[in-house]
Amino acid sequence: MEKSIIQQSDKYASARERMVRVQIVDRGISDQAVLRAMRKVPRHMFVPQEHIREAYDDYPLPIGYGQTISQPYIVAYMTEVVRPTNRKSALEIGTGSGYQAAVLAEIVSHVYTIEIVPELAEISSKRLKSLGYLNISVKHGDGYMGWPEHSPFDIVIITAAVEQIPQPLIDQLADNGRLVVPVGAPYAVQELILIEKKNGKIQKSRLTFVRFVPFKRL
Ligand code: SAH
Secondary structure, X not given: OOOOHHXXXXXXXXXXXXXXXXXXXXXXXXXXXXXXHHHHOOHHHOOOHHHHHHOOOOOOEEEEOOEEEOOHHHHHHHHHHOOOOOOOEEEEEOOOOOHXXXXXXXXXXXXXXXXXXXXXXXXXXXXXXXXXXXXXXEEEOOHHHOOHHHOOEEEEEEOOEEOOOOHHHHHOEEEEEEEEEEEOOOOOOEEEEEEEEEOOEEXXXXXXXXXXXXXXXX
16 A cells, blocks of 8 residues: 555654754753744755655755755754744745745744745745745845845844845844844855844844855845
């Protein structure tokens, strides 16, 4: 007999549960909403067919067009750091596969996400719709200028490495908002930086070292 859909989704459910326990909880992520989101989003639906067996493994995967879906732990870490709640809105730069947007959308009220590669914007937009995410808006374009019509954002997540943080994205951050971004040279190790805005003032903290694909300009 052919493997039923249920058996298949069970297979992924146990891989996903193991991913959350071993890669995420054991490394110190404790925000319950973040853990719930990581347990729910079907990561295997966000990776290319040829990598589906590695969907829950502990590393980034290629998604075509020279881009990658981040390692699960990094997605969980960046999501926890911006303190998502159901009253907050978020802007993501670098939709890629749409996975980080989906994880955020499980928690916040709305996610606006911008992708510079037209094919990825299109594929991810369709994927997120077919998975039932009504609270994600995907736009094709250069995220440098942000999405002023929907600003300010309580959360800004930049998932490509910048040498300098784009000023429009800092400007579109709400008061008491949090922005997270990898800063450093392309194709090198970058530092993950957290920006907090308090009474209009910017506070910067250095979090950890990461490796992201470069932020491009149109
Ligand atoms: N968050 C993604 C992974 C991002 S990889 C996920 O969950 O799968 C980084 C993405 O940023 C790539 O898809 C790349 O094309 C995109 N990107 C790079 N520069 C950009 C820019 N200026 N504006 C919007 N997207 C950009």
